[in-house]
Every structure is written in C-alpha cells, then in structure tokens.
Amino acid sequence: MKKFLYIVIWLYFSCLLTANSGYYAEQYATDLSDFSYEVILPKNQRNKDVGYYDLVIEPGKTSTVQLKLTNLSPKKLTLSLKYNSAKTNSNGVIEYGPNNLVKDSSLVYDFSDLVTGPNKVVLEPHSNKVITLSIKAPMDAFEGYVAGGIQVMSVENTEMKKSDDDNLVVNKFAYLIGMLLSEGEVNELKPELKFNSISVDTQKEHNRLLLNFSNIKPIYAEDMAVDVNVKNKATDKIAFELKKSNMRMAPNTQISLPISLKYKLTEPGSYILSATVTAKGGGSWSWEQEFRLSEMEIDQLNKRLNATKDSSTGQIIIFIVLFISLCLIVGVTFFYRNKKRKTRYMNKRNDREKNNRLTGQSERVSKDG
Known part of the structure; x- marks a missing residue:
C-alpha cells in the first residue's frame, strides 16, 4: 500500500511539472x-x-x-x-x-x-x-x-x-x-551614454516598453544603475517603473532595456518617461521623453494580457483538479487501509474470544470428568 501511495504522489508531481513547463532539455x-x-x-x-x-x-x-x-x-x-x-x-x-x-x-x-x-x-x-x-x-x-x-x-x-x-x-x-x-592608454577615457528611443514591444510574449540607449565611447561602462519611471501625462501618476543595478555596457554598443508592463491594462494616451543612469566613476545621465501609446498598440498589449490571464487561469484549474484528485486518492487509500486494518483487528479479536470460550469449555469438561 505504501508503494502504491508513493507512486500516486510521484505521478501527481510529475503532472504538476508537466503542466507548468512546455519544454524539456x-x-x-x-x-x-x-x-x-x-x-x-x-x-x-x-x-x-x-x-x-x-x-x-x-x-x-x-x-x-x-x-x-x-x-x-x-x-x-x-x-x-x-x-x-x-x-x-x-x-x-x-x-x-x-x-x-x-x-x-x-x-x-x-x-x-x-x-x-x-x-x-x-x-x-x-x-x-x-x-x-x-x-x-x-x-x-x-x-x-x-x-x-x-x-x-x-x-x-x-x-x-x-x-x-x-x-x-x-x-x-x-x-x-x-x-x-x-593603441594607447585608456584610463582617462570615460563612457558617454546617449538616449535613443522609447518604444512598445508587441512582438514578444510579455508586455513591455523598451528603453534604448547607447554607450557611444570606446570604453566600458561599469557598475551601472538605472532608475526609470513612466507617468501617465493626463493623471500625472506613475504607471510603470524600473530599478536595476549591477549592469555593464561594452564600448560603442546599445542596450534595449525592457520595462515590464506587468499585468496592468494600459490606456492609450500620452506618457512621460523619466530615466536616470549612473555608472562607476561618477558618470550620470538623465533623460525625459514624452511618447504616445496608440489604440492599436494598446489593443495588442491588452489582448496578450487577457490571453496570458486565460492561460494562467487554465493552469490554476489544472492544479486544483490535480490537487483534489490527489486528496481523493489519498483519502480513499487511507480509508480502505484503515478499514482493512480494523477488519483484521476485529477478526483477531473474535478469534481470541472464540479460543477463550473453547479453552473454558475444555477446562469444564476436564473437571466434570
């Protein structure tokens, strides 16, 4: 019975892992x-x-x-x-x-x-x-x-x-x-960061904005920290934000830094990006840029968000069904196991009582004889 129970639990967690991952390595x-x-x-x-x-x-x-x-x-x-x-x-x-x-x-x-x-x-x-x-x-x-x-x-x-x-x-x-x-000494050269663009990424599986900027100097930017917030221009409230540290940039390269829109339904309209980037050695750069999210972009973002929610809901339902199934299997297993144990106990008890009665009868017969 223990072996059967272990197999059931193993199968449950196997199903759980399979439902949660769509790939193998x-x-x-x-x-x-x-x-x-x-x-x-x-x-x-x-x-x-x-x-x-x-x-x-x-x-x-x-x-x-x-x-x-x-x-x-x-x-x-x-x-x-x-x-x-x-x-x-x-x-x-x-x-x-x-x-x-x-x-x-x-x-x-x-x-x-x-x-x-x-x-x-x-x-x-x-x-x-x-x-x-x-x-x-x-x-x-x-x-x-x-x-x-x-x-x-x-x-x-x-x-x-x-x-x-x-x-x-x-x-x-x-x-x-x-x-x-x-070709020569590089110690005196400092990185220089330049803002390029802020855009909506509608091609990937996650909703996000992309902050693109460049290190336009042929030197590394070390120990970078980024502080970004995006405000809704109409409400002046922060809609999205990002803080990230321990970053580096290679010489003469650019980065498209993703700002997650998380699970928020976004509204079309004007937004204001405020970004500050610092680097080792005292370098600091700040940018402010107004941009607009169109109705078409918002529609794509919200459709993907709803699809993600539906997928998450489906996974939750699967987990609940599997959990309830496991509870039922374990409950039934213990019920029958306890019933079988109780039956064995009662049988043994009845056998002992029967043996005791037979022993008592034998002793009386011996005395009468």
Missing part, C-alpha cells in the same frame, strides 16, 4: 570537459595577470597571437571558432559570443573585421594544436578599445538534432575568450 555528450584552451600571451599583452588577450597594437600593422587547443577525450574532435564583436544584451550583460543584437552606429571598427583565424580545427584524440590568429590594425589611430571575443565550440554541439517538438531546448557548451585591442 537535451544535453549532448560532448561538453567542456572534452577539450580545453590556453591563451598564449604575446609580448604586446598589456595586462599579463588575466586569462584573456589585452593587446596593444600599432596603426596599420598586422600582428599575430597564438591559442592552444587540447583534446582531452579519446575521440576525434572538430572545433568551430567564431569571431564576434562585443555587444550588450537587455540584462546589462556583455555578450562575447554570436548573437543577433543590433550594432550601434557609434561603432567605427568592428572586431570581426580586424581579427581573423581558422573557422574549424580538427584535433586527434588526446592531442593539442596551436593556432594563429591575425590582427590587422586600422590605418588610422583610434582611442579606447575595440572589444570582442572568440567562441570555441565542438561541432557536435553546433549541429542541433532535428525534432518535431517546437519546444525542444538544447544545451550548447562553448568557451568564450575575450580580446581587447587598444
């Missing part, structure tokens, strides 16, 4: 334990205490650096290498790998145009290979950093398996090796 056999890399620091490395390239280059000259790749596995490996310009994602995290983030208009020199190397490297089992990367410096001198990264991944991980399930999630493992290119 598949992990390939090849992961980061199968290969490794070593950054071979050149003479023109600025900071020799870091595990990435921090190179001082000269205008118009071509230089090279080396990267050692090691196959730690007993099978042949093919590694894919991709060269990417650093960008900033919507969470204020710098991306050094391949991505679909928009390139900022302030970017003069793209890392992927300056740094070249092999796109694929084949490693025999338990072997290593040193590859050469070429850096072609721009003819004109530049200030600050050109920042980017090199992604190293097993080809087995890049070839995603075909599946009829649109919700399949595949874990991919890769090393990202940063590279900074500069």
Whole structure:
C-alpha cells in the first residue's frame, strides 16, 4: 500500500511539472570537459595577470597571437571558432559570443573585421594544436578599445538534432575568450551614454516598453544603475517603473532595456518617461521623453494580457483538479487501509474470544470428568 501511495504522489508531481513547463532539455555528450584552451600571451599583452588577450597594437600593422587547443577525450574532435564583436544584451550583460543584437552606429571598427583565424580545427584524440590568429590594425589611430571575443565550440554541439517538438531546448557548451585591442592608454577615457528611443514591444510574449540607449565611447561602462519611471501625462501618476543595478555596457554598443508592463491594462494616451543612469566613476545621465501609446498598440498589449490571464487561469484549474484528485486518492487509500486494518483487528479479536470460550469449555469438561 505504501508503494502504491508513493507512486500516486510521484505521478501527481510529475503532472504538476508537466503542466507548468512546455519544454524539456537535451544535453549532448560532448561538453567542456572534452577539450580545453590556453591563451598564449604575446609580448604586446598589456595586462599579463588575466586569462584573456589585452593587446596593444600599432596603426596599420598586422600582428599575430597564438591559442592552444587540447583534446582531452579519446575521440576525434572538430572545433568551430567564431569571431564576434562585443555587444550588450537587455540584462546589462556583455555578450562575447554570436548573437543577433543590433550594432550601434557609434561603432567605427568592428572586431570581426580586424581579427581573423581558422573557422574549424580538427584535433586527434588526446592531442593539442596551436593556432594563429591575425590582427590587422586600422590605418588610422583610434582611442579606447575595440572589444570582442572568440567562441570555441565542438561541432557536435553546433549541429542541433532535428525534432518535431517546437519546444525542444538544447544545451550548447562553448568557451568564450575575450580580446581587447587598444593603441594607447585608456584610463582617462570615460563612457558617454546617449538616449535613443522609447518604444512598445508587441512582438514578444510579455508586455513591455523598451528603453534604448547607447554607450557611444570606446570604453566600458561599469557598475551601472538605472532608475526609470513612466507617468501617465493626463493623471500625472506613475504607471510603470524600473530599478536595476549591477549592469555593464561594452564600448560603442546599445542596450534595449525592457520595462515590464506587468499585468496592468494600459490606456492609450500620452506618457512621460523619466530615466536616470549612473555608472562607476561618477558618470550620470538623465533623460525625459514624452511618447504616445496608440489604440492599436494598446489593443495588442491588452489582448496578450487577457490571453496570458486565460492561460494562467487554465493552469490554476489544472492544479486544483490535480490537487483534489490527489486528496481523493489519498483519502480513499487511507480509508480502505484503515478499514482493512480494523477488519483484521476485529477478526483477531473474535478469534481470541472464540479460543477463550473453547479453552473454558475444555477446562469444564476436564473437571466434570
């Protein structure tokens, strides 16, 4: 009976998890334990205490650096290498790998145009290979950093398996090796942020506004904090707000910072955005921008909101039904278990009483005899 009860509870929680998640993850056999890399620091490395390239280059000259790749596995490996310009994602995290983030208009020199190397490297089992990367410096001198990264991944991980399930999630493992290119001292250079736009995002699954701004200088913006509020112009009341900290921005990149509209039914009309961004070193930028939410945009937002509510209601109903079902199953199980135990007890009691009566009768017969 205990085993049956455990199975029922396990099935319940399995159903609960299935109802709450529409996908599953598949992990390939090849992961980061199968290969490794070593950054071979050149003479023109600025900071020799870091595990990435921090190179001082000269205008118009071509230089090279080396990267050692090691196959730690007993099978042949093919590694894919991709060269990417650093960008900033919507969470204020710098991306050094391949991505679909928009390139900022302030970017003069793209890392992927300056740094070249092999796109694929084949490693025999338990072997290593040193590859050469070429850096072609721009003819004109530049200030600050050109920042980017090199992604190293097993080809087995890049070839995603075909599946009829649109919700399949595949874990991919890769090393990202940063590279900074500069021509002189960068310590005196400070970031400069520029407001670009405030817009409504009606393409994603969540209702949100997007605050887009750029770091137009070739230097990192560190330890950023953002304080945003959006007021309804007609009522002068705050409709939405956002506070976020511990953010970074790469040189000459932009960020589309999402401001959640949560589960509020929004009204069409004029709104006023007030935003303040601070960064390490005392930098502070404030913007105020009036914008309008049209009836069409509001209609799209509210339709999605209602659809989300309906979906949430459906999940709640499923959970309630499952919970009631579990309670009924457990209740019935305990009822019959207790009934069976009581029946066994009564049977034993009756047997004892019967035995006692028989024993008493035997003793009287013996005395009479």
